[in-house]
Amino acid sequence: MTELRPGDASLLRKVNTQATLRALRHEGVATLTQLGRVTGLSRQTVEAVLDELGERGYVKEVPPDEGVMGRPARRFGFRADAGYVVGVEVGGDAVVAALADLNGEVVAWGRAEVSGDAPAHERLEAARRTSLKCVDDAGVARRHVWAVAVGTSGIVDRTGRVSLSITLPGWTGVDLASLAGRWFGGTALAANDASLAALAEHWRGSAQHASDVVYILIGHRAGAGVLIGGRLHAGRNGAAGEIGTLRQVGWEAAARELAEGASAAEAFEAALAGDPDALRRVDRYAENLAIGASALVLAIDPDLLVLGGGYARAGGDVLLEPLRRHLAELCLSAPEVVTSTFGDEGVALGAVRLALDHVEREMLGL
The missing domain is CATH 3.30.420.40 (ATPase, nucleotide binding domain)
Structure with a gap:
């Protein structure tokens, strides 16, 4: 039998947790037996992982189906409402915001008109207000927003800064990701609008x-x-x-x-x-x-x-x-x-996908 080295046990727990969480998200609702079959893990391991995920607020136990005879099997489901992401488009004449749960289901939209010649600070304030209002109107606590992603025209570098904007006044040099991170006090990302629209099409659209x-x-x-x-x-x-x-x-x-x-x-x-x-x-x-x-x-x-x-x-x-x-x-x-499959919501929806990718990779470990 190979002896475990320091750190191997924690790595194994992480791998088991990832496998169980991924399987549960795919299945929607599943029993211990079903999850064990999908992941290849023992019932005891799956149960221990689910207990830990339940303590972290990612998993909930689902009531048994009505009419089941005998002792019903325990069923579990992923808590998509454990956190939320916000996707925003800051455009030439409008701001569009979308609030989505951890399954990517949009639960609220927000829109606001913006003058085409509005200075950068006004455009940013419109984006901030629209995003916050979208979350508040949905009855979601702002602290439950795990990540924000913003799409806009122009060239946006890897740090989320607009390095060049030809169409929006005063937009070149705006550190969009950093500023958006202040809206909810968490992680924020920024990218080009056409790139995010492409991401939306690949996720749920024509591509x-x-x-x-x-x-x-x-x-x-x-x-x-x-x-x-x-x-x-x-x-x-x-x-x-x-x-x-x-x-x-x-x-x-x-x-x-x-x-x-x-x-x-x-x-x-x-x-x-x-x-x-x-x-x-x-x-x-x-x-x-x-x-x-x-x-x-x-x-x-x-x-x-x-x-x-x-x-x-x-x-x-x-x-x-x-x-x-x-x-x-x-x-x-x-x-x-x-x-395109979408109307004017494609960029914001692509921003939702970008934010979800970050959450799944950095926070859920998927």
């Missing part, structure tokens, strides 16, 4: 079954997020996917041309009605969009390209069809192109 994904966010500005192997790829400085900043790609100029003489929404509406001039403008926009998108496609060779944002929702098939056609002309092998 659930795709491994390598390019997400293009189009609206008043254009940006892209990249998933490789199902994982967010932000790059060395958080600038992966920022191909729209390259003037030669023409995304910004194309957006201005589309909205020339009217709003982009009106241009899409006219194109959907069959107006020839509007159809030509949408086609030119799709062609310019395809140039930048094809550069990402040729570099990554993704399984899927997801189009999201206000322009994608407004354009629908009248934008998708020419985009697919131009991509096919530019790419060696164009991927499937779909629109």
Whole structure:
């Protein structure tokens, strides 16, 4: 028999705890026997782990089913309400916040309008108020928020600082993660909005079954997020996917041309009605969009390209069809192109997933 070295017992307890907690979250509600079968651990080990997890508030004993004859087996469930996470989008004209439990189920939403030319301190205050109100309105104690994640436009580095923002006044240099950490007195993260939208699509949207994904966010500005192997790829400085900043790609100029003489929404509406001039403008926009998108496609060779944002929702098939056609002309092998599953909540939902990833890794040890 191999002799245990110092530290081996604690490591074994940790491994057993992780295995039991992971199995319980997967099963939802399970008996000791079921958990032992799934984990390969003895009944006594599983019971000891569950007792410890119960003391920590992560597990609860569930009443037996009605009508069970004889002595019912003890049943246990993961306490998804043991803690919560908050996901926030700080956008150009609005703040969107989502409160979710530890299973990722959103229990409350919060929204607030923000002026496009609002200074940084006003935008931050709107985000803080909206996040706190979302939690308070749900009846959740603020101390039970374990992590916050914030998505915003621009380049966000690994520390959560906005290193460059072209569209939001005074936003460059804002230490977003550090400031958001003060809202609930805990861990906070920050990332680019298109990257988080891509994460949301892979979690619960159009890209659930795709491994390598390019997400293009189009609206008043254009940006892209990249998933490789199902994982967010932000790059060395958080600038992966920022191909729209390259003037030669023409995304910004194309957006201005589309909205020339009217709003982009009106241009899409006219194109959907069959107006020839509007159809030509949408086609030119799709062609310019395809140039930048094809550069990402040729570099990554993704399984899927997801189009999201206000322009994608407004354009629908009248934008998708020419985009697919131009991509096919530019790419060696164009991927499937779909629109986002979500409306304006995609970035906040991706932020929820980012916060959950942190909680599961750092606090639950999964």
